[in-house]
Amino acid sequence: MYLSFLLIICYNLPLLLRACPIYLTISLESKTLQDANLEINWGPECHDHPEWIGIFNEDPSTAYVHPEARITDINNSSGKVLTNVNVGKLRFPFGWNINDINTVPIEYPKGKCLPYYVASFNGSELLTVECLKIQPNWMSKLEHIAQMPLKDIFIPGTHASGAYINNSAKTKSVLVKDYVVAQQFDVWSQLVFGIRYLDFSIGFDKIVDVYDTSIGDNFYIVNENKFVQPLRNVLKDVRRFVKLSHEVVILDFSCFPIGFYKHPERHSNLLHLLHEEIGDVVYIRNTSTTEGSKQCFELTIDEIRKNNKYIIILYPVQELPYPESESKMLCPNWKRFSTAFMNTSQVLDYMRLLFSKKDTSPVQNEGWVFQATRSMEQSLNNNKLEKAKERAAILNPKVSSWLKGPWSLTANVVALDYFSNTNIIDVAIYANMHKAFNMANKNFINFEIVSN
Incomplete structure (x- = not known):
């Protein structure tokens, strides 16, 4: 008699993937972040409904505290409820705030809770x-994730990453506030929350201070054909973050809508700015080695960080004149797919095509970016010019929910407007845990037990 056993290593699923998943997001209904309220989310696949869910300002598993907000009558398999709990002035742990200069912050391998808890x-x-x-x-x-190529990692990202305003009270333009701004948080905070892909559209501003001799200060982050942020300051924040965290971050210079047409020398000047501000932490391709001959999306995190490098720059190198077009610090852009001009049902069909990776899918064994966005023009198809927050509030929960199934295991870069309205970072981390576990345990042991 022969009995065959498969020895399979199992790991405990994160709490979020067991029972009825619950999580917090930040509402997009307010004008400013400080005025924003928290949202309670549950699902998908919430079939064993809890009796009630509450928000707390301390961990209710370690201390008895009264809920700040409480909801009952949870009957659907998924849902979202806006609470009256205000975010207020959000502070990170010491060392991780943008103004915490000359400090070495504590590392948080499993994340660090802010004083906003949700419990069922x-x-x-x-x-x-x-x-x-x-x-x-x-x-x-x-x-194990450090041994995975970038193309196999689910990388949470933001679209129009630099399209934020530091002080809405000083920004008088309603157009900028309602239609140009695409993120609630600055780039530094996005990275601290866990975003690892940043999308930049760049414009060249001909008007400079007559006393400023640095051409690098002509470059601005642009959204909806409006100048939003000086690029140099954002690059400084990215460099400081990767030096503190040792995390790999992808910068995607996706388009150049203002001031670059028929001006290749401006691409050269931009490359000089990148050298100046982040050149010491950008991965440099060594084409004389096996590693250097790889496409950038084939690189592993270990390979990128080997010489204390942390940033991958994606850039349309064909726009640069020679010899800058052969710069070893630039990687060709990855394939990019956008839902900007689709309605919700079309987005679902498009995701089904892309994330299936079947022979008919335009995505195969390569690096790719999925931009889940909704354009102003598309909103006009509903006979209403929706604000940027309104568009994100419609699309983000749908995309986030769809990614919690098998599609998370085939995702590469997923970039959103107003990422804070989702739990995309947790979804990516849990998917990568599963991917890394499978990669590290490809071979199981098959024991055959023989009994007479």
Whole structure:
């Protein structure tokens, strides 16, 4: 008699993937971040409904605290409820705030909760706890992920990453506030939360201070054909973050809508600015080695960080004149797919095509970017000019929910407007845990037990 056993290593699923998943997001209904309220989310696949869900300012699993908000009558498999709990002035742990200069912050391999917790209960029995958290070290600390090529990692990103305003009270333009701004958080905060792909559209501003001799200060981040942020300041924030965290970050210079047409020398000047501000932490391709002959999306995190390099720059190198077009610090742009001009049902069909990776899919064994965005022009098809926040509030929950199934295992870069209205970073981390586990345990042991 022969009995065959498969030895399979199992790991505990994160709390978010068991029971009824719950999580917090930040509402897009307010004018400013400080005025924004928290949203309670549950699902998908929430079939064993809790009796109630509450928001707390301390961890309810370690201390008895009264809920700041409480919802009941949870009957659907998924849902979102806006609460009256205000975000207020959000502070990160010491060292991770943008103004915490000359400090070495504590590392948080598994994330660090901010004082916003959400928990589900049956009566007084605690079922699950989650929190609004920062994830400044997730990529460098996630087991086995450093041996995976970039094309196989689910990389959470933002679209129009630099399209934010630091002080809305000083920004008088309604057009900028309602239609140009695409993120609630600045680039530094996006990275601290866990974003690892940044999308930049760049414009060249001919008007400069007569006392400023640096041409690098002509370059601005642009959205909807409006100048939003000086590029130099954003690059400084990115460099400081990767030096502190040792995380790999992808900068995608996706388009150049203002001031670059028939001006290749401006691309050369931009390349000089990149050398100046982040050149010491950008991965440099060594084409004389096996590693250097790889496409950038084939590189692993270990290979990128080998010489204390952390940034990958994607750039349309064909726009640069020779010899800058052969710069070893630039990688050709990855394939990019956008939902900007699609309605919701079309987005679902498009995702089904892309994420299936079947022979008919335009995505195969390569690096690619999925931009889940909705353009102003598309909103006009509904006979209403929707604001940027309104468009994101419609699309983001749908895309985030669809990615929680098998598609998360085939995702590469997913970039969103107003990412803080989703839990895309947690979804990516859990998917990468699964991918890395499978990669590290490709071979299982098959024991045959023989009995007479």
